[in-house]
């Protein structure tokens with residue numbers, strides 16, 4: 001059986017105590033901060049996706065550089081309940097839930113730009129008003 005992570009004593013020996021698990025990127029550059037499991041960019045965006053990033057993302061995102069004291073105020077109508085999905089991939093789950101529950105507010109966070117572009121397409125197609133997106137990682 002293949003063992004992974006810091007539960008494997010061989011990792012602790014090789015990397016030293018406190019070292020990140022093998023599956024984490026040890027470089028910790030701005031492109032790959034700790035806690036990011038995946039890529040930031042993939043293949044070239046389609047024209048429509050690039051356009052949505054330019055035109056729709058600014059209205060669908062929010063300023064995450066400061067604490068958000070009232071997350072419900074991010075939405076045009078105050079949601080009955082707030083949901084957060086960290087790492088929404090291409091947004092299929094996020095958009096499906098948001099269409100099922102238009103009175104709930106959904107905040108999605110995704111580091112992969114192509115995933116954000118796909119989610120914007122779904123949001124645009126279904127004209128969802130109850131989704132806010134953040135492109136990036138939630139941890140510093």
Ligand SMILES: C[S@@+](CC[C@H](N)C(=O)[O-])C[C@H]1O[C@@H](n2cnc3c(N)ncnc32)[C@H](O)[C@@H]1O
Nearest residue numbers: 035036037038087088089093110111112137138
């Ligand atoms: C398994 S996939 C998405 C699954 C999606 N939640 C679903 O249910 O369909 C995991 C996603 O998490 C994203 N991810 C990984 N680490 C992240 C981080 N620190 N911040 C934001 N997104 C992250 C990856 O880019 C990837 O798209």
